Amino acid sequence: MEKIQTSRRDFLKASGITTFGLALGISGFTRDASLKKITPAVLRLEINPFIIIDTNGNITLVNPRPDMGQGSTQAVPSLLAEELEVNLEKVLIIQSDGMGKYGSQTSGGSSSVRELWFPIRKAGAAAREMLTATAAKRWNVPVSECHAEDAKIMHKASGKSLTYGELADDASKLEIPKDPKLKEAKDFKIIGKYNKRLDVPERVNGRAVYGIDVDVPGMVYASILHSPMIHGKVASIDDTEAKKIQGVLQVIKTERTMPHRTSEAVAVVATNYWAALKGKKALVVKWDNGDLEKTLSTASYYAATYDAAQKEGINAEEKGDFAVKYAAAKDKIESNYETPFLAHAPIEPENAVAHVKDDGTVEIWAPVQGPDWALRDVCGYMKVKPEQVKINVTLLGGAFGRKAYHDFVLEACHISKVVKKPVKVIWTREDDISQGPYRPGMLSHMQGFVDDGKITGFHHHAIGESIAGQVFKQLKDTEADPWLSGELATENNKYRFEGASKVSWTNVKTDIPVVWWRSVYASNFGWGQECFVDELAHLAKKDPLKARMEILTDDRFKKVLQTLAEKANWEEKLPEGSGKGLAVFSSFNSISACCITVSKKDQGVKIDKVVSVIDCGHYVNPDNVKAQTEGNIVMGLTAAIKDGITFTNGVSDQSNFHQYNIMRLNETPAMEIHIIDSGAAPGGVGEPGLPPIAPALGNAVFAATGKRLRKLPFDIANLG
Template identity: 70%
Template structure:
């Protein structure tokens, strides 16, 4: 599979496909509105067969095949996953197709990479696209041979006639096939007949990434562009009082200094841009710049100490009820064996290896071109259109590869900044954030508190309450949360319907504690916060009931799929083995994004701390594309989950972030990574997510293992595993 981006650190123009071809797709994007006036003419003069069709397949008369990837690749493997869905039904091998990244046009439907949605969101629609094209090609061949459709079959880019040596390439048939009516309900393969899906296949884009040929957002270089480096307020929302650029303008290569703005989804903030002929000059110029800021009352409103103090105060009060079974408060008040505890998770930065950047060119003819490593080109195109005041049809939106994201590059403040500058300067602008910008400016995963209550009776957990407390993504980012409303994203994560725990008495509640610290989704969104409190507290209640943690969970769950995950983790991690003195095992299970994941971690005492000996993870994600993808993403989740538990979070003092780079915001290094085992359950269920569900059980499994080994119950993340004294 050849990616259309073929050389790094150079500007590549997309070559046109040759010949008359067929563009076909089957739309299942009910939320997308498809305007009737969309032009369906391709530079290669390919014909769209229906105005309501999403064009995911391009077959040229010369036999070449191109497939559209509607989800940007930020490391999760969409450049192979999406085309695999099409190629499976189209009967072509991935090494014989070209890949084209979608560009934000509505005909491609939702193009957002996030929420572990690529495979589970496109599983049926992209397979239908491939199957429909295949049926049309088979019908065309049958007519030419005057044969029955049943006597024709597709294989490896050709249509064959059974019991003969006759065949046609797709290219030989495509012109005729393009005149047929598109099948609305093409027959899809039985999974037992899959050749690509569910099989081990090489990632064909890996050589380009390893050799440096792959084009990432930071590699874009176009003629006559200038570079921009932004000076943001250390307190993020500070106001500019004065600017002294006298020393900055002395730096060779600096062209000008201009006041600009950072447009976040919920508010604007002042900033200053240094424009230069090269990046080094822009950065050097920023270091010489002197800006006086008015931070107002941000020292109070942007303090993590003050924020968490407010969450602990909220834990003493009733929250907004999301769901309740029975009268929990009355039962808890009268319970003889009960527990109450608070579990805290910190703010976290995304810290992708490739920091935020974009290139925007506003042209004299009223059009614009953009190169931006966004998670969703459709959302990016909409934001650029609004920022520039140019209609979407006059904007060409290019999406390079993303060097990591974890949710960050679906927040387009950096793209809005670049648009602001390009509109003002009337020339192509490349804006790059530094690592310090990325870590000190946010947005961040919200810090959260889980106030837990529960009781046991007769050796079983009989009552459970999870009170989630903190800032709301729905509220801050989208201004979409009423004062008396429970955050639906968060509450849904910890609902008993999602977790499948069947407590005789239970309650889920929520309190919104606001902050000016900007927040957004972070890998696994709220599940990474809430899994910590839920799964550690289940262990606490199991201990109170005198029950094995695994058995206590199985007592509460009748859902067959959920039980299978728990039984499998017990088997693969050898849960009941006798451990050496000073060792301990902990497990946790959490459902998110349509998948169920369990984790078991073994630790052993090491001086005043512990060391992590082994991590075993089990995932039921239903049907999947490639087990290598599943394992790689789960390994990444384990590393990121442990990092979030033991390496330190983001803190604010007097309105300013205390961390600035990796020397203060640590990540797990290769030599620190524990032994990992990943096991996939082939459940045959509808596809679930893969990129995120493996993360939420990691921290609580570690916390439970530490308790098993040391007797110390940790309730606040992060903690130092080298010193638990």
């Protein structure tokens, strides 16, 4: 399997498309000699999001989901190869470019396999049926006597065979089946099986092309000085020293356009990146920061959330009259659980190449999570039509939600328009961490009660900045954030509280830019929900596992917890100073549970082991499920015990990895991942394993030490 990057311009040569063949869902192609002369860029625009089989037998898939490390370049072609009865090595991949005919093209919300499970498989199955029908007609035999195998159609009785390439041209004349017969799960040869990641070698040996690797003829480089207070305006620029640096071409005032507001910045443009960066450091810029010292403050933000916790929120869901039942309850508790702002900190910082041309067209090369969203944002910003914009998506060196926020792409567009050349913008690590956007810090105000040793009342008041409100401007002051229903609703968590239950919301706004972060709100609110369920279990004098099993109404959830209890040996008696904690959470149509074992070490505890169980329904490759879950464990632990993002006097207190720590390899605990083969519809994999991690750790700390932690992050080595 080959991932064809935009820098590999000779697509026709690489894929061997020299005659037409079979193209499913393709519009705009004509079967004539001119096809041979179509350039790679034009050809790319004309391919629909399914497949092409040419007369040489080459199979090409347009991948509508960029690969940011989650493995879409393996998972998506696996769906096709399964139904088409070919090996993965036979599938060539090109990336979609954002045009509407490709449908949804954003990697996010753990949606790639979930949303492409049927469309890509149906494309493969349709092609298989068309090729089979063509072969049967040539041999004058019933279709039922023919079958597909290893890119050929076989006639078992006679031993005859024809390759897909030999059949493709005639097959392309048939009507595409609207409802092709898909393979049953029991017949899968690729889906659900371990298959070696064919895209890994080039990522290890350096051949893979990421955004930061793109080189365009005539390109110049830009390094941007942003205001330390993010939204500051430029008062004055002294570029005297910057212009003395060899290679520096221009110093210009530019802008950073975010969904909720636009900020000013200064760009140094040079013949090479190091000159641009050195020039940036030599700039002397005075900023007009207005009242940002007050509005960019995490202390004042959290003060507002705790104030909101004392008031009624907007009702998102309620079953029974919670306030009345809570007031009358004998055994009840109330707690606040806090989570911090977090940076995404992908290994590859934000970067983009933009070329705004004299004819009004725009071409982008960038590691974006969604070319469709990037196209929309570039068109809106540049005031051009979609047909005037070409988006070239590269591999992404991590993203976690950050690279679906296109401020860095629009910066490159603005600078290119000014300097009239293709411009490569590269953010520094300091830009990435100190400028945001961030996962919003949140507060969970929890109330609950028990009756006769059972949890019967539960209220989760979610408080904080709304991504839907700030980024999408889709939240009215009188309504609850609609995203809560996908994570905190009883329909999602499957807890049934016989007394009463409630989910409410208060929007505390901030000028600190926010956006989704791996698992979105689930990483915030899973902490409050699952730690508080533990608190209620102890109030009821119940084992935390048994307490959950009593209020769960869904057999899949119960199976996940039962499996976790077995694999983590939940019932074992631990030595003094050790403890186990568990948590379960559903997100992105998957269910994940975690058990963490800790033991006392000096003034704190150490993490001995993490056991994670996931039911994601049908999956493509178990190795990828495990890899993603391991990544979720590391990221979840990092979010629990490493640095958050704080703002003091309008400026981020964190600027690089010396202040914004991430978990290192030597700190990573032993991990076990177990997958439940439920056979359910495909769920997400890239994010669902994260939400249970922090609460499982918090519950384990309580079990080992008796200390109930309610604020993240905490110092695991010194619990006070």
